[in-house]
Amino acid sequence: MSQSLLEIKQVDKTFQSSKGVVRALHNFHLQVRKGEFITLIGPSGCGKSTLLKIIAGLDIDYDGEVTLDGKRVRGPGIDKGFIFQEPRLFPWLNVESNIAANLSLRDRDVREKVKELIELVQLNGFEKAYPRELSGGMAQRVAIARALLRNPRVLLLDEPFGALDAFTRAHMQEVLLDIWQKNKTTMIFVTHDIDEAIFLGNRVVVLKPRPGEIKNVIRVDLPFPRKKASTSFQELRYKVLSEFETIDEMKLVDRAGI
Known part of the structure; x- marks a missing residue:
């Protein structure tokens, strides 16, 4: 593996809720190379959005370490771009x-x-x-x-197309891929849509139910442009889907915002 741009090292995150202490992430470890497009997918509340906030430096109250270009992330900065679920x-x-x-x-x-x-x-x-x-x-x-605008080293996207209708969403996936292919900005994209994760990503990172921990990392070697109806795409779709063992896990609609 070439040298990593971003390293997430044994990250654990807990927080206090009305039901007591909740562990959002456990022993999360991932290396991301420069120019990669990583998609994160997992059951509701498994810590996907929490992880993005930690990478962005918006949450620094955790155990473990996150480094960007070899330097520990200690807060927000122009080297990290963030796209929320709504445009704001x-x-x-x-x-x-x-x-x-x-x-x-x-x-x-x-x-x-x-x-x-x-x-x-x-x-x-x-x-x-x-x-x-x-x-x-x-x-x-x-x-x-x-x-x-400020040429971030990594762009973090938290379900940016979740509120769009199916046709607009499909178009925006194409637009984002075009941007990535032209700029080669490293992207980490949270989604609850398996097709979207495969269509966009170089690697699909599948998370376990809370506390969020990597269950599997599936490489997507399909050439661009990708055809969702193709046999190879559907085979990968089945492979990702098979990582979810229960009906509740397969309902990947993320409403928790965690």
Whole structure:
């Protein structure tokens, strides 16, 4: 294996709830290479979103260690981009201003970078549009562009397409793959959809029920563009599905936000 960009080393995470102490993650260990697209999938409440927050530096109260470029993650920073389940755009700003966020479009470099990202996420012609004028998929593309503005070393995506209809979701998967293939930004993508995990990922990381722990890592060697109806795709789908031993585990709809 080539040198890892991101290393998650024996991470354990517990938190206090109304029912007592809950262990969200246990002995979680994963190495991610530069330019990889990792998808995480597992039963509801198995710690997928918690793991992303730890990698992002949004949660530093855990045991173990997370390193990026060999340096321990001690808090949030521009080297880590985060895409939430909803776009979280500023309603009073147009598309280009939302992408620029707290940077000034008067700066030529910022303006050129924003223009480049608008083209990358296929929003040409909507630069002056406001969030209320955008579809769900378009709004999420703005959020992706904003997260890429500072050239993060890793992009963390927490079920970003979960609220979209099936057709828009399929299109957004294609858009995201196009972005990844052009930029080769390392991505870690949480989903509860097996087809989505296989369609996007180089490796599918299957988590056990809480406390979250890796059950298996399945390599996806299918060439792009991938065809979901192909025999090889369906064989991989069965392989991932077979990792879930109960009906409850197979219902991968994640509503816990943990």
